[in-house]
Amino acid sequence: MSAKANILAKLKKSLEGTTPIADNFDEALVTQPWRYPAEQRIARLRQLMEAVHSETHLTRQADWPALLERLLGERGIDRLLIAPTTTHGQQFSAHCRQAGSPLTLKAYDRPIEQWKRELFDEIPASLTGTLGGIAATGSLILWPTPEEPRLMSLVPPLHIALLKASEVHDNLYEAQQKLQWSAGMPTNALLVSGPSKTADIEQVLAYGAHGPKDLIVLILEDA
Template sequence: MSAKANILAKLQRSLEGTTPIADDFDEALVTQPWSYPAEQRIPRLRQLMEAVHTETHLTRQAEWPALVERLLIERDIASLLIAPSTAHGEQFSKHCQRASSTLALKAYDRPIEQWKAELFDDTPASLTGTLGAIASTGSLILWPTPEEPRLMSLVPPLHIALLKASQVSDNLYQVQQERGWAAGMPTNALLVSGPSKTADIEQVLAYGAHGPKDLVVLILEDA
């Protein structure tokens, strides 16, 4: 018998003769104080995110690629890491072709060992989708995939995230229920409320210590 099996067996034996405690969990405790009328979700989300140094923009499905290009030009950024196989990656690639953009598009299409130096030293910005957002805490929900690995949103100094307005939920409990996380938790769901920051050194607040220095969220009002 393996060590794991031995541990589980001991835990099971320790419960012999005991009576389970009734589950008196009150769902209202984690939902009612953190529920909002539909028209208040996005304003609350923006207020909380902007309070921690996140830049937000309201835009539309057909307009966001031009907005992304403009934001990059304003920051003098000449390249962007995207996931070409995603719907938003394909849409942005087509926009750049039509607009004859000089922006260099990069793809995370190799094992990290083959381009680690380029990713860390010469990739100033990335564009990813999101799973949704939480109004009560002002947080994005990121769910990394093989097409958009975690390093896409973690390494580049600027992270641009696309958020569908229809996927802004009231609270985390609502997200867990609607997406059935009890039946299958994601392996790496992330809640992100702003750019990376720390005040560990001499209590001086610094951005970009453990992740992107800037976070820009584009909220698609018609999606």
């Protein structure tokens, strides 16, 4: 018997003859104080995110690629990391071709060991989708996948995230229930409320210490 199996066997044996305590979890405690009328969810999420140095824009499904190209141009950014096999990656790639955009689109299509230096030193911005948002805390839900690994939203100095307005939930518990998190979670589900920041050094707030210095959220108002 392995050490792990031996420990589990002892734990199970210690429960023999005991009576489980009834679960007295009250769902209302984590939901009722954090519910908002549908027309207020987006406004609350934007208010909270912008209060911590995030930038948010309302746009539409057909319009966000042109908006993103303009925002990148205003910042002098000429390269963008995308996931070309995703729907939004394909949409933005098509827009750039049709518009004759000078942007260089880079794909996360290799193991990190093969292009670590390029990713860390030469990629100024990235575009990813989100699983949704949380109005109560002004947070994005990121769910890394093989198409969009965690490093896409962690390494480039500027992270652009797409969020569907219809996928903004009142609170975390509601999101967990609607998305059925209990049926399976990734090894790294993330809640992001703004760009990376720290005040560890001399209690001076600094952005970009452990991740992106800037976060832009494009909120899509239609399906």
